Amino acid sequence: xATETAEGWDDxxxxxxxxxxxxxxxxxxxxxxxxxxxxxxxxxxxxxxxxAVLVQLPVYMAIGIDxxxxxxxxxxxxxxxxxxxWFVSWGILLTAGTSx
Numbered sequence: 001x002a003t004e005t006a007e008g009w010d011d012x013x014x015x016x017x018x019x020x021x022x023x024x025x026x027x028x029x030x031x032x033x034x035x036x037x038x039x040x041x042x043x044x045x046x047x048x049x050x051x052a053v054l055v056q057l058p059v060y061m062a063i064g065i066d067x068x069x070x071x072x073x074x075x076x077x078x079x080x081x082x083x084x085x086w087f088v089s090w091g092i093l094l095t096a097g098t099s100x
Contacts, residue, residue, distance in 0.1 A: 006058050012064055021059065024053040026085030033086070034093040035100035049086045052081050 029052035033045035056078055060067050093100075 007038065017063070018060070018074070019081060022081040023055060023085050023093045025056060026082040027089045028052065029082070029093075030089030030093065031100065033090045034098065040094055042094065045086075045090060049083060052086065053082050056082070 029048045033048050035043040036048070057067055075090075
């Protein structure tokens with residue numbers, strides 16, 4: 001396949017995959033927090049965020065991305081992207097007063 005080298009994933013495809021998965025899980029955690037939490041003070045929203053961050057590493061390993069190469073910078077990037085999109089999506093849903 002053109003996107004894989006002999007050593008594994010192409011750097012660009014790896015970065016795109018990591019960013020996309022972190023973004024989708026962040027938005028999913030925000031929507032789930034709106035659906036399951038009773039309000040902005042409910043800690044269930046934070047637990048959903050934590051679960052969205054922690055579930056990513058096994059998913060990356062399952063699709064063939066070598067997480068042993070990740071350093072602190074990559075872990076912080078994953079957590080920040082997931083947190084940012086969780087915060088924005090849940091904030092928009094809370095402000096709009098939607099119920100899921």
